[in-house]
Amino acid sequence: MPYTTSWEANGIVWMFSGHVSAEEIQRANDEFYKDPRSDTAKYQLIDALNVDSVEWQEADIKEIAAMDAGAGQVIRNLKVAYVSNNKEISEKLEKYIEISRILNKSWSFRGFDRIAAALDWVLT
DSSP, X not given: OOXXXXXXXXXXXXXXXXXXXXXXXXXXXXXXXXXXXXXXXXXXXXXXXXXXXXXXXXXXHHHHHHHHHHHTTTSOSOEEEEEOOOHHHHHHHHHHHHHHHHHOSSSEEEEESSHHHHHHHHTO
């Protein structure tokens, strides 16, 4: 499995590694929405520091962004942070953020290159 999930008091942390596919990203997203803790979550933190490559086409990115926008009607004021220092992966995540900012006015999105900075942001 290319990711692990860790629920914290106010949010969820995913640690992805290796080669990540669109299906695996969707599976993580589904896991979040099916869990009752998502109703009160304040953040999602995506740790992509150990990801080597990601297979996530623009259509897949748009689909996830649209699903998240719909969820934003119920789960309000969620912070979504990703952490990556790989240019290719960051570009895909930035595309998700670009689309999400248009569709989802309830959530905040931000990319980081260090876990500590992302944690500071999601926890404030």
